[in-house]
Amino acid sequence: MKKIFLKDIAQELNLSKTAVSLVLNNRGDENKISKETQKRILDFAKKNNYRPNQMARGLSLGKSETIGLIVPNISDIFYAKIAHFIELKAKEFGYNVVFSSSNEDAAIEKELIYSMLNRQVDGLIIASTQENRADILKLKEANFPFVLIDRYYPDIKTNYVIVDNLGGTKNMTSHLLKNGRKKIGFISIKSELDALLQRRLGYELALSENGFEIENDHIKELDLFHYQNKMKVAIKDMVQKENGVDAIVFTTHYLAASGLRELKLLNIEVPGKVAIISFDELGAFDLVDPPITASKQPVDAMGNEAVEILVNEIDKNNSKIENERVLQTELLIRKSCGV
Amino acid sequence: MKKIFLKDIAQELNLSKTAVSLVLNNRGDENKISKETQKRILDFAKKNNYRPNQMARGLSLGKSETIGLIVPNISDIFYAKIAHFIELKAKEFGYNVVFSSSNEDAAIEKELIYSMLNRQVDGLIIASTQENRADILKLKEANFPFVLIDRYYPDIKTNYVIVDNLGGTKNMTSHLLKNGRKKIGFISIKSELDALLQRRLGYELALSENGFEIENDHIKELDLFHYQNKMKVAIKDMVQKENGVDAIVFTTHYLAASGLRELKLLNIEVPGKVAIISFDELGAFDLVDPPITASKQPVDAMGNEAVEILVNEIDKNNSKIENERVLQTELLIRKSCGV
DNA sequence: ATGAAAGCGCTAACAG
DNA sequence: CTGTTAGCGCTTTCAT
Numbered sequence: 166m167k168k169i170f171l172k173d174i175a176q177e178l179n180l181s182k183t184a185v186s187l188v189l190n191n192r193g194d195e196n197k198i199s200k201e202t203q204k205r206i207l208d209f210a211k212k213n214n215y216r217p218n219q220m221a222r223g224l225s226l227g228k229s230e231t232i233g234l235i236v237p238n239i240s241d242i243f244y245a246k247i248a249h250f251i252e253l254k255a256k257e258f259g260y261n262v263v264f265s266s267s268n269e270d271a272a273i274e275k276e277l278i279y280s281m282l283n284r285q286v287d288g289l290i291i292a293s294t295q296e297n298r299a300d301i302l303k304l305k306e307a308n309f310p311f312v313l314i315d316r317y318y319p320d321i322k323t324n325y326v327i328v329d330n331l332g333g334t335k336n337m338t339s340h341l342l343k344n345g346r347k348k349i350g351f352i353s354i355k356s357e358l359d360a361l362l363q364r365r366l367g368y369e370l371a372l373s374e375n376g377f378e379i380e381n382d383h384i385k386e387l388d389l390f391h392y393q394n395k396m397k398v399a400i401k402d403m404v405q406k407e408n409g410v411d412a413i414v415f416t417t418h419y420l421a422a423s424g425l426r427e428l429k430l431l432n433i434e435v436p437g438k439v440a441i442i443s444f445d446e447l448g449a450f451d452l453v454d455p456p457i458t459a460s461k462q463p464v465d466a467m468g469n470e471a472v473e474i475l476v477n478e479i480d481k482n483n484s485k486i487e488n489e490r491v492l493q494t495e496l497l498i499r500k501s502c503g504v
Numbered sequence: 505m506k507k508i509f510l511k512d513i514a515q516e517l518n519l520s521k522t523a524v525s526l527v528l529n530n531r532g533d534e535n536k537i538s539k540e541t542q543k544r545i546l547d548f549a550k551k552n553n554y555r556p557n558q559m560a561r562g563l564s565l566g567k568s569e570t571i572g573l574i575v576p577n578i579s580d581i582f583y584a585k586i587a588h589f590i591e592l593k594a595k596e597f598g599y600n601v602v603f604s605s606s607n608e609d610a611a612i613e614k615e616l617i618y619s620m621l622n623r624q625v626d627g628l629i630i631a632s633t634q635e636n637r638a639d640i641l642k643l644k645e646a647n648f649p650f651v652l653i654d655r656y657y658p659d660i661k662t663n664y665v666i667v668d669n670l671g672g673t674k675n676m677t678s679h680l681l682k683n684g685r686k687k688i689g690f691i692s693i694k695s696e697l698d699a700l701l702q703r704r705l706g707y708e709l710a711l712s713e714n715g716f717e718i719e720n721d722h723i724k725e726l727d728l729f730h731y732q733n734k735m736k737v738a739i740k741d742m743v744q745k746e747n748g749v750d751a752i753v754f755t756t757h758y759l760a761a762s763g764l765r766e767l768k769l770l771n772i773e774v775p776g777k778v779a780i781i782s783f784d785e786l787g788a789f790d791l792v793d794p795p796i797t798a799s800k801q802p803v804d805a806m807g808n809e810a811v812e813i814l815v816n817e818i819d820k821n822n823s824k825i826e827n828e829r830v831l832q833t834e835l836l837i838r839k840s841c842g843v
Numbered sequence: 844a845t846g847a848a849a850g851c852g853c854t855a856a857c858a859g
Numbered sequence: 860c861t862g863t864t865a866g867c868g869c870t871t872t873c874a875t
Contacts, residue, residue, distance in 0.1 A: 184844085218624065447786070525853070
């Protein structure tokens with residue numbers, strides 16, 4: 166494990182650092198360095214386990230071959246999966262990934278963005294809180310390569326890979342309607358996130374297009390950090406009253422899980438009395454009692470495309486054409502909406 | 505977003521780079537730089553949004569304030585959660601985290617270790633494949649700070665934070681026995697991982713201590729990458745034959761999920777005909793039908809302690825005292841083992 | 844085909 | 860109290 170440097174191998178071989186550096190960076194041929202010399206260098210390097218100091222290399226090159234990933238929470242299975250696909254794809258292109266969680270806090274996110282820039286990441290993938298418009302704009306103006314995932318800023322022209330939230334929820338709501346449900350509730354997170362707004366719109370659109378009224382009593386938006394406490398009341402409010410709801414659309418997997426938990430505690434039959442449906446799903450939604458019908462998000466495609474767009478952007482930071490991708494969700498029909 | 509450098513602020517303020525650097529690193533007082541000068545520097549830096557280039561800083565300092573995390577798979581909820589806690593704790597100490605997944609492949613893990621060293625991480629947290637003994641030893645000999653989590657090398661003296669695998673599984677098996685089950689099967693992954701070996705030992709110990717025979721027919725170890733295909737046969741083999749099993753211990757959450765899936769497909773009543781119990785759990789095991797009894801691993805403590813030990817090691821890389829932590833699991837009793 | 848030398852942005856002796 | 864200077868390890872022009 167004795168560390169060996171470029172200088173060392175140049176000395177040992179009686180060559181210049183230049184020659185060694187060139188060869189090690191595959192620029193031997195183009196600089197007409199003799200095959201033999203090249204081989205000597207390569208062999209020696211391999212034999213002695215030479216590994217360039219990436220900080221030095223990065224400093225010199227002005228790039229780090231690293232991409233930064235900022236998500237709300239890496240332990241949310243949804244982001245963990247995206248991170249996984251991002252990592253795989255990034256590796257294909259020779260990039261490493263550094264990640265950080267913003268915990269849905271705009272100030273932290275902002276700090277993270279700059280902290281990553283300091284670390285000289287070559288590009289950024291951000292699932293933003295959507296509350297850092299100014300900083301996103303700065304990135305854009307500075308022509309710094311980045312792509313937004315999952316959440317985007319509708320009014321900023323940039324690269325992004327998101328999901329058709331409106332379509333997905335509209336689909337879900339229609340599915341419930343088709344299954345004969347008449348009074349459909351909606352439980353979401355209180356937020357200005359476009360994704361959540363769109364999901365609500367999708368729900369409302371499905372209702373109105375099918376000639377149903379939108380009733381405010383049937384819509385609950387819970388506080389992100391206290392949704393578990395608020396869930397019981399929300400459910401009671403919707404279900405246990407005259408003219409209660411006979412189905413509920415949940416806008417995230419953890420809301421669906423929490424909601425089902427409460428429904429069970431209240432001994433409310435699912436889907437007998439109330440059908441439920443979830444936007445996105447946890448690992449085991451097919452095993453849950455009852456198996457939960459859900460719109461599955463294409464996490465693999467989201468991760469892959471984000472990296473592809475980003476790397477492309479990094480390589481030729483000339484192209485001003487934004488890549489705007491809206492992916493479709495897939496409705497996995499299970500038992501929680503009746504048969 | 506115009507980039508500003510140390511040099512710039514020195515020039516603007518008519519000072520030397522030294523003075524500026526010192527002040528910016530909180531060493532102004534100790535170098536007796538006038539309060540006033542300090543204030544000028546600090547103000548100017550803040551006003552112009554000065555952000556040091558971490559690659560340059562790192563190169564100069566010989567450290568990166570980054571810790572590397574290597575896990576088998578970041579999209580496994582278990583590792584995602586650990587990563588989350590590691591990230592939080594690391595941030596407390598001013599460290600960033602770069603992660604990579606080894607995909608349970610020793611060669612990749614090895615590559616990752618060295619790749620991270622090249623990137624000058626200050627320390628490493630590794631959930632190892634347990635097949636890189638030589639490299640772990642090299643790290644140790646080189647006195648490079650690292651701590652093993654989840655998996656360790658029983659014969660190498662190092663820092664590690666693991667879980668009492670034997671105790672946990674013994675507990676699980678005993679629980680089944682206490683619930684009147686007589687023929688308990690065991691489904692695991694085929695592997696030399698100590699964790700898995702210990703889990704099997706725990707199972708066997710519980711049986712023999714309670715006067716039960718260990719029957720090889722009741723033990724199935726599936727191939728990691730094909731466990732889903734093999735599960736059906738394994739289950740059939742165990743359950744659907746004369747003198748079949750009346751309970752199954754699964755050694756991971758995904759095996760339990762997969763096993764339950766197959767049991768359902770085969771219309772085998774759980775826990776009526778077969779009780780099941782899982783080592784570790786997925787997010788929604790309490791909602792599953794039936795809710796699955798599981799040994800919960802203390803992911804928070806594992807992440808936190810790993811970072812604490814590591815940072816301590818980084819700071820004073822003198823102490824030769826190894827930190828060996830074995831954490832306890834917690835049995836969450838639910839319906840899948842009968843009442 | 845190869846080498847000398849400058850420079851990436853920052854830190855840190857050391858001298859004044 | 861402040862500035863000069865020499866690196867950290869690597870890349871890269873520009874001569875030779």
